[in-house]
Amino acid sequence: MVTKKDLLRNLPKVDECIKRLDEDSDPEVPPAIVKLAVQRCIEDQRRRILEGEAIGELSDDAWRQLFTGEIEKQKRPNFRRVINGTGVVIHTNLGRSLLSRKAAEALMQAGAHYSNLEFDLATGKRGSRYSLVEKIICDLTGAEAALVVNNNAAAVLLVLETLARGTEVIVSRGQLVEIGGSFRIPDVMAKSGARLIEVGATNRTHLFDYERAITPETSMLLKVHTSNFRIIGFTSEISAEEMVCLAQRHGLLVMEDLGSGCLVDLSRFGLPKEPTVQEIVKAGVDIVTFSGDKLLGGPQAGIIVGKRDVIERVKKNPLNRALRIDKFTLSSLEMILREYFDSNAALQNIPTLAMLTVSSEKIKKRARALLRRTSKYIADRCVMSLMPTVSRVGGGAMPEYSLPTWAVALEPHDISLNSLETDFRQLPVPLVGRIEHDKFVLDMRTIQEDEIVMVADILSGYFGKGPVS
Ligand SMILES: *Cc1c(COP(=O)(O)O)cnc(C)c1O
Numbered sequence: 001m002v003t004k005k006d007l008l009r010n011l012p013k014v015d016e017c018i019k020r021l022d023e024d025s026d027p028e029v030p031p032a033i034v035k036l037a038v039q040r041c042i043e044d045q046r047r048r049i050l051e052g053e054a055i056g057e058l059s060d061d062a063w064r065q066l067f068t069g070e071i072e073k074q075k076r077p078n079f080r081r082v083i084n085g086t087g088v089v090i091h092t093n094l095g096r097s098l099l100s101r102k103a104a105e106a107l108m109q110a111g112a113h114y115s116n117l118e119f120d121l122a123t124g125k126r127g128s129r130y131s132l133v134e135k136i137i138c139d140l141t142g143a144e145a146a147l148v149v150n151n152n153a154a155a156v157l158l159v160l161e162t163l164a165r166g167t168e169v170i171v172s173r174g175q176l177v178e179i180g181g182s183f184r185i186p187d188v189m190a191k192s193g194a195r196l197i198e199v200g201a202t203n204r205t206h207l208f209d210y211e212r213a214i215t216p217e218t219s220m221l222l223k224v225h226t227s228n229f230r231i232i233g234f235t236s237e238i239s240a241e242e243m244v245c246l247a248q249r250h251g252l253l254v255m256e257d258l259g260s261g262c263l264v265d266l267s268r269f270g271l272p273k274e275p276t277v278q279e280i281v282k283a284g285v286d287i288v289t290f291s292g293d294k295l296l297g298g299p300q301a302g303i304i305v306g307k308r309d310v311i312e313r314v315k316k317n318p319l320n321r322a323l324r325i326d327k328f329t330l331s332s333l334e335m336i337l338r339e340y341f342d343s344n345a346a347l348q349n350i351p352t353l354a355m356l357t358v359s360s361e362k363i364k365k366r367a368r369a370l371l372r373r374t375s376k377y378i379a380d381r382c383v384m385s386l387m388p389t390v391s392r393v394g395g396g397a398m399p400e401y402s403l404p405t406w407a408v409a410l411e412p413h414d415i416s417l418n419s420l421e422t423d424f425r426q427l428p429v430p431l432v433g434r435i436e437h438d439k440f441v442l443d444m445r446t447i448q449e450d451e452i453v454m455v456a457d458i459l460s461g462y463f464g465k466g467p468v469s
Pocket residue numbers: 151152153154156179183224225226227228257258259260290291292293301302395396
């Protein structure tokens with residue numbers, strides 16, 4: 001019998017393994033990567049021996065396979081593209097919004113070349129990065145002034161810190177939300193130095209609740225979009241207009257954290273009516289904040305719009321410098337915003353909007369195209385079918401709304417759905433779907449037109465040759 005000691009002593013030497021691999025290795029792979037991979041495999045085998053998992057020696061071939069597999073893994077970037085078959089359009093874990101073609105090009109330009117990021121081309125003097133998008137945001141929203149920061153969480157923190165630090169801010173109990181990723185209104189408010197005054201009940205808050213809570217210490221009334229949850233049934237919240245009216249009588253500011261911040265009314269496509277940024281600005285709210293990468297469909301950013309004097313104060317806050325956006329965000333955000341000057345074009349060119357408004361017929365066509373390209377190659381290992389189901393908006397927007405959609409459903413004969421799901425996640429371009437009604441489901445709403453061929457190849461490769469890695 002081979003003892004653990006023998007097994008450990010007979011583990012191959014790193015240098016020798018590298019030498020043997022070198023004979024037919026890919027010259028593109030840096031030696032440091034090869035060394036890391038070899039070390040990792042041997043270390044892993046040592047651990048398996050010590051834990052009693054490995055009880056025999058590996059053949060040269062088995063080692064070689066381990067090494068090449070590990071080298072492949074080490075070569076791959078950690079941050080990679082994935083195919084989103086989940087049907088969640090604004091999927092925060094998968095990167096929220098996709099950029100339009102023009103926005104992606106602008107981002108490449110900004111990275112590869114010098115730019116007028118903070119250089120005023122008219123005067124030759126130092127310029128402000130914010131001026132590159134401020135006017136466009138104002139033209140689109142009707143606001144007097146605008147500022148863009150790192151994300152909406154930063155926008156809320158910055159605005160409260162500037163305008164409400166050391167004072168009282170009144171918020172309805174029904175709006176004290178946690179957005180996820182540890183963004184909670186009460187916590188952000190505490191960090192900003194503002195004192196939160198909760199009013200009303202979880203399900204109903206009235207104008208008189210706000211009015212009674214106003215003291216000489218009050219500086220602001222804050223309205224927060226409840227985004228990812230809904231209170232249904234016997235509910236009541238006051239409108240932005242009512243809030244503005246009350247605030248004006250008492251000389252207070254009104255802020256609204258809109259969360260998603262949509263610039264086009266999507267209700268004509270059957271989606272729920274959400275107040276647009278323009279409507280909130282028009283209602284007289286002093287300062288509005290929203291995300292760049294939710295319903296707007298742009299890069300991660302926090303957009304702040306409002307009255308000029310209020311925005312000027314926010315711009316001067318030193319915290320603004322710490323939360324500022326970079327040139328990549330600015331370049332792509334500008335191009336996304338420009339799409340909105342033609343709202344029909346925006347619905348086509350901004351992927352988030354296109355995916356939310358695409359007809360169910362068109363999705364069905366995509367699903368059929370995938371079936372046609374694939375089913376005959378995989379038929380003996382997997383049943384493939386067209387399945388009506390529902391997609392989600394995601395990104396904390398319209399949480400209770402289901403978008404009717406079409407999916408391709410897979411029912412493999414000889415592998416469990418969980419293994420299938422895991423294997424698809426390990427692919428060079430991972431394919432992410434969901435398990436529903438004992439099927440592995442790929443929602444064709446979030447799979448792009450030019451990804452159909454890729455998905456077809458993945459499926460034929462997988463079921464044709466067995467599990468691939
Ligand atoms: C999403 C959201 C935020 C956070 O926005 P990020 O851009 O993700 O930082 C803040 N408030 C509300 C209401 C939201 O929906």
